[in-house]
Amino acid sequence: MESTRILLVDDESDFRTTIAKRLMKRGMEVEQAGSGEESLAILKDKPVDVVILDVKMPGMGGLKTLHQIKENYPKIEVIMLTGHATTQDGVDGIKTGAFDYLTKPIELEQLLGKVRQAHEKILREDEKAKEAEFRTKMEQQMIATERLASLGTLAAGVAHEINNPLAIIKESAGWMKSILQKEEMAKIPRKEDFEKALGKIENGVERARRITHELLGSVKQNESVLSRVDLEELIDEAIILIKNEAVGRNVQVNNRVASTDSVIWSEPYKLRQVLLNLLTNAVHATGSGGSITVDFERSGDGVELTIQDTGEGIPKENLARIFEPFFSTKPTGKGTGLGLFVSRSIIEKLGGEISVESKLGQGTRFCIRLPACYEPGKARKS
């Protein structure tokens, strides 16, 4: 409020200067303009939060100026000043996008109140924009990771399939070689040529085998950003991101994470992705009036994090398959079937484990266990 940047536009210079002085006394930065044209010129150079705009001015009138301001600077809030006889102008102003209007003669406190409200609205809008930007970024990150994971699954599948025919070639060549070593074969013509060719086949197979194994190995290695992670913060963040959707579906989210020592060493971005995956699933599975509870505790030399919902639950026959890639019960096109698969790979890569319990009609509980200090070398093999 104090540092609010204001542009005061009025053709009556006495009125303008008086108000400007009093606003400045309250610590605001005030610019002045004597006409609509002048105000637009000032806005070109100076950043302004709130414009206080007289409706009745010679030249470019207040409403026209308002229109121009809103068109060029949509983030600026405008407070209109109207005469008694022209309240209709104020209403028209609001319709054009003004924040509100005041009728002259104005009281300073009233004006200050309006400025404060306008300023608060700007802050709210800013917050919203930032959140939306953050969300978009997160979503893109998730899509990228999931795409990478599905590509990895594909590559792994192909490599596996190639290993089978490779094994056949290898055994065939090996068999021929061992026949050639038999006594009865000692004197066959051009024996060296056969041996040479078989050697080449074996080398070729060995090369192909290395490629497939490297391909399978590379799928698992992703660059990692190891750092201090405050789980409490991370959980708060994740909950904020899904809050809107939860509220929209009338699902309550309870955060029971107390601030006692929630710091671990791990990979924050990947963990956040897992949390978002699990929370989003929980929201989708929980009907109106239900709730989701996030809990956290230290256990041994690690931490245990649970996300419990009161949703529809997972049928037994699906429970064993939910971590499989491409397994999804969402309608085609809605779910990639990779969310939980990726989540599990991440948690396992971070040396932890993820488990699930579910009762039909009562809800589902996901439990993540993580080491307090993840050391890349000590990761569980997956």
Place this chain on the structure above:
Amino acid sequence: MIKIPTKILLVDDEKDFVEMLSLRLQEVGEKVFEAFSGRECLETLQKTGIDVVVLDIRMPGMDGMETLKEMKRKFPLVEVIMLTGHGSAETAVEGMKLGAFDYLMKPADFQDLVTKVTGARQRKDEQEERIRKAEAKLLLRKSGGAF
């Protein structure tokens, strides 16, 4: 020294692979049986005395793990060597906890396979020897040491 052939059962849905590996193992003096599914594997074990099973983990229908469990339940003394894909070390560990002797990654080195088959055969022989001795002791006790 005359080699006593090990009775090996190859289990894999890749028929060409089974055929070639079988010929190769026979070439070095082993006795080889073939099965192309978990079900067939169990049927063969029912009919034939087998020392070592070489078992592919990835098979359609009854997969390697299920086959292994069933096998260890019905024929606990038969040793098993698993053939796994790359990166399925977890499966390999799980299999060994279930009683498999060892595992190899496909495509496996023939010499490695032969070494592991020999090891598995040895463990089975020793185990059978221990059982024989224990049975003898039991017999001795029952007869009140009359011998």
